[in-house]
Amino acid sequence: MTLSGNSPKILVTGGAGFIGSHTVVSLVNAGFEPVIIDDFSNSERSALDGLRAILGHDVTCYPVNCNDAEIMADIFRKEAPIGVIHFAANKAVGESVAKPLKYYRNNLDPLMLLLELMPQFSVQNFVFSSSCTVYGQPAQLPVTEETPRLPAQSPYGNTKAIGEDIIRDAIAAQIPVKALALRYFNPIGAHPSAEIGELPLGVPANLVPFITQTAAGIRSSLTVYGDDYNTPDGTCIRDYIDVVDLADAHVQALKKLIEAPAGASYDVINIGTGRGETVLNVIRTFEAATGVKVNYVIGPRRAGDVEQVYADVTKANRVLEWSARRSLAESLRDAWNWQKKLI
Ligand SMILES: NC(=O)c1ccc[n+]([C@@H]2O[C@H](COP(=O)([O-])OP(=O)(O)OC[C@H]3O[C@@H](n4cnc5c(N)ncnc54)[C@H](O)[C@@H]3O)[C@@H](O)[C@H]2O)c1
Numbered sequence: 433m434t435l436s437g438n439s440p441k442i443l444v445t446g447g448a449g450f451i452g453s454h455t456v457v458s459l460v461n462a463g464f465e466p467v468i469i470d471d472f473s474n475s476e477r478s479a480l481d482g483l484r485a486i487l488g489h490d491v492t493c494y495p496v497n498c499n500d501a502e503i504m505a506d507i508f509r510k511e512a513p514i515g516v517i518h519f520a521a522n523k524a525v526g527e528s529v530a531k532p533l534k535y536y537r538n539n540l541d542p543l544m545l546l547l548e549l550m551p552q553f554s555v556q557n558f559v560f561s562s563s564c565t566v567y568g569q570p571a572q573l574p575v576t577e578e579t580p581r582l583p584a585q586s587p588y589g590n591t592k593a594i595g596e597d598i599i600r601d602a603i604a605a606q607i608p609v610k611a612l613a614l615r616y617f618n619p620i621g622a623h624p625s626a627e628i629g630e631l632p633l634g635v636p637a638n639l640v641p642f643i644t645q646t647a648a649g650i651r652s653s654l655t656v657y658g659d660d661y662n663t664p665d666g667t668c669i670r671d672y673i674d675v676v677d678l679a680d681a682h683v684q685a686l687k688k689l690i691e692a693p694a695g696a697s698y699d700v701i702n703i704g705t706g707r708g709e710t711v712l713n714v715i716r717t718f719e720a721a722t723g724v725k726v727n728y729v730i731g732p733r734r735a736g737d738v739e740q741v742y743a744d745v746t747k748a749n750r751v752l753e754w755s756a757r758r759s760l761a762e763s764l765r766d767a768w769n770w771q772k773k774l775i
Pocket of ligand 1: 445446447448449450451452469470471472473474475496497498499518519520521522523538542561562563564616617618619631
């Protein structure tokens with residue numbers, strides 16, 4: 433569907449960030465008009481150039497903090513959106529331990545403001561970025577949505593669990609909002625055009641940006657944290673979900689919310705591939721997909737890492753009629769093409 437003057441508008445907080453920018457593309461492809469709200473505290477304005485290059489037109493962007501009640505009310509009034517996708521948050525686990533109040537404030541205050549503003553402006557559809565971090569190290573794999581949440585290992589993880597609870601309680605009090613919290617597993621990759629991708633600030637805490645930066649010579653070597661776990665090659669297992677597939681899951685979530693009857697509703701859905709990959713397999717797949725060698729050393733285990741976690745995606749398949757399409761090799765090749773553009 434192409435963009436027309438009448439496309440329904442969707443507010444996308446954090447829309448200039450990694451997952452938000454890809455979702456903006458998916459929204460336009462699905463016939464929506466995204467309206468970005470991003471204070472660029474963890475993104476660059478060049479993301480908007482990337483979006484323009486992909487879409488062939490500008491996307492409306494308010495360069496503001498989504499916790500400003502007056503500005504946000506003005507935006508709701510002016511744009512009259514039919515839905516909100518709330519990505520804006522701080523996400524660095526280590527920083528959240530050092531600055532917990534920054535995380536509780538920025539990850540929870542804007543969420544509550546949105547849940548107050550949406551009924552005031554008759555906006556019913558809400559998608560929230562949650563995380564598989566709420567499961568900790570689950571007793572059973574793969575992880576279903578019924579798997580009990582475990583106490584968070586960091587203030588960041590706690591903001592996701594509390595964020596879910598805030599939405600659940602607000603909906604239980606019958607605010608007229610239909611909400612879905614998507615529990616992402618490990619988002620990786622970049623848009624195949626290499627116009628948008630992940631912009632880690634400082635030393636990346638995630639595996640794939642570390643691999644691409646090492647392959648590019650920005651880092652001399654990658655440390656694999658532990659090879660003595662109870663997994664086939666001893667390294668940790670994660671479920672790596674391509675960011676383009678993840679973006680499409682948001683559009684499906686939004687469509688399902690729009691189709692659902694008006695009223696208060698809330699649900700949580702895992703978004704992953706359903707496959708667990710070891711760290712060494714990711715490195716090998718990267719080398720095979722790109723032809724570029726990655727220097728790595730085996731180091732000790734890292735505090736706070738869980739051994740393995742991967743999703744049961746039955747609910748996403750059934751409720752959202754969505755499943756991940758892109759292979760690990762494709763995601764890693766796209767992440768590499770994006771990294772080469774950044775060098
Ligand atoms: N990337 C992951 O591994 C991962 C995994 C699970 C969940 N999540 C969640 O998904 C969401 C998006 O993650 P991402 O990887 O795209 O992060 P990101 O940092 O790339 O994007 C977040 C964007 O929000 C903006 N932002 C932050 N606070 C803001 C505020 N108060 N007002 C306006 N803009 C603000 C930042 O500038 C940034 O552009 C976050 O809620 C994150 O916690 C991410």
